[in-house]
Amino acid sequence: MYKHTQESLAVQINNVSFQYGNQPVLENIDLTIKKGSFLGLVGPNGSGKSTLIKILLGLKKPMEGEVSLFNTPLQKFKQWEKIGYVSQKANSFNTGFPVTVYEVVSMGLYGKVGLLRFLNRKHKKQIHKALQRVGMSDFKDRNIGELSGGQQQRVFIARALVSNPEILILDEPTVGVDSSSVQHFYKLLTQLNQEKNITLLLVTHDIGVMTSYVSDVACLNKTLHFHGSSKDFEESDLSSLYGHDVQVITHDHGGAH
Ligand code: ADP
Numbered sequence: 001m002y003k004h005t006q007e008s009l010a011v012q013i014n015n016v017s018f019q020y021g022n023q024p025v026l027e028n029i030d031l032t033i034k035k036g037s038f039l040g041l042v043g044p045n046g047s048g049k050s051t052l053i054k055i056l057l058g059l060k061k062p063m064e065g066e067v068s069l070f071n072t073p074l075q076k077f078k079q080w081e082k083i084g085y086v087s088q089k090a091n092s093f094n095t096g097f098p099v100t101v102y103e104v105v106s107m108g109l110y111g112k113v114g115l116l117r118f119l120n121r122k123h124k125k126q127i128h129k130a131l132q133r134v135g136m137s138d139f140k141d142r143n144i145g146e147l148s149g150g151q152q153q154r155v156f157i158a159r160a161l162v163s164n165p166e167i168l169i170l171d172e173p174t175v176g177v178d179s180s181s182v183q184h185f186y187k188l189l190t191q192l193n194q195e196k197n198i199t200l201l202l203v204t205h206d207i208g209v210m211t212s213y214v215s216d217v218a219c220l221n222k223t224l225h226f227h228g229s230s231k232d233f234e235e236s237d238l239s240s241l242y243g244h245d246v247q248v249i250t251h252d253h254g255g256a257h
Contacts, residue, residue, distance in 0.1 A: 009071065010035045010167045010199045011056060016065030018051055025051050027223045029065070033216075035166070038193045038200040040210045040230070043220035049203045052220065053171055056201075057085060070166070084108075084165030084198075086156050086173055101147070101155050102140040105130055108162035130158040133196070134188060150181030154188065161192075167199040168192065174206060186213040 011033035018026040025048045033039050043049050054060040055067060058074055067074040070082060105127050106119060119127075131137045134154040144152060153173055160168055170189075174182050190213050192198045204210055211217060217233035219226040226233060 008035045009033065010069070012068040014066045016055060016062045016067060018055060018060065018062045025222065029224050031218055031224060031227060033199060033201060035199050036197055037216050038190070038214045039202065039216045039218060040214035041201060041203045041218050041220060042205065042207045045205055047221040049220055050171060053169060053203060056169065057083070081163040082166045084160030084163070084168040086160050086168070086170045099144055100140065101136060101142050101144055102127065104144050104155050105158045105162055108159040126162050130161040133161060133192070134158045148181070149176035149178060150185055153177055153185060157188070165198065167201065169201045171203045172205070173202065174204065182209055186210065189213065
């Protein structure tokens with residue numbers, strides 16, 4: 001299905017190790033993410049997932065090993081508009097926060113255009129397109145704090161999409177999203193992956209619903225315990241891969257949306 005050439009790699013992690021003080025957090029991680037794939041990075045709390053993402057984003061420097069993004073070593077990588085990031089804390093706006101959906105999405109362009117008042121017609125079109133893609137156009141003038149967790153998360157995805165990234169990295173995006181909206185949320189991610197050909201890296205400790213949407217799974221717990229197709233992952237013995245830390249969470253999909 002996917003070509004395994006160097007050119008088709010979005011992310012290449014070679015022998016990466018990291019520690020906080022004396023505490024080893026990542027040990028000898030080798031992981032590649034093919035362009036066009038949808039990878040679920042799973043592991044229990046404290047297994048090093050966020051640290052690995054920070055390394056990918058150039059925010060932490062590994063003690064050992066190499067990282068390349070789109071075949072460019074991280075130290076030389078400059079095309080950050082290719083990388084969209086939705087952080088774990090993205091959905092922490094409270095109801096009193098006075099900012100509209102449109103303004104939140106426009107923040108995705110801040111790095112390029114500075115203040116909102118300098119948005120030109122092209123930027124405005126990009127914002128509308130991103131809102132359309134996530135099905136939130138009708139909510140553009142609403143206060144972000146009035147939306148549900150699932151709706152807010154769509155808006156944060158629009159913010160990440162506004163600069164047309166080639167890869168979208170999502171850190172625990174379903175935290176704060178009610179279980180009846182989780183499936184809709186994963187469907188949106190699948191559409192972005194299949195229709196827009198955006199490579200997806202989804203970080204989660206929830207391995208219940210996720211495995212039926214992703215193409216590949218990587219299991220992290222300081223070292224990489226598994227990396228393969230989601231089908232092989234589902235057929236593998238999860239408890240032996242994870243010890244007792246991780247439970248398979250099943251969602252009740254019968255609730256009202
Ligand atoms: P995960 O995202 O899988 O929950 P993290 O990468 O956040 O895991 O954390 C991995 C380990 O590193 C945990 O034991 C955590 O307590 C520790 N850790 C994370 N951030 C820091 C930090 N800034 N300083 C010291 N230890 C940290």
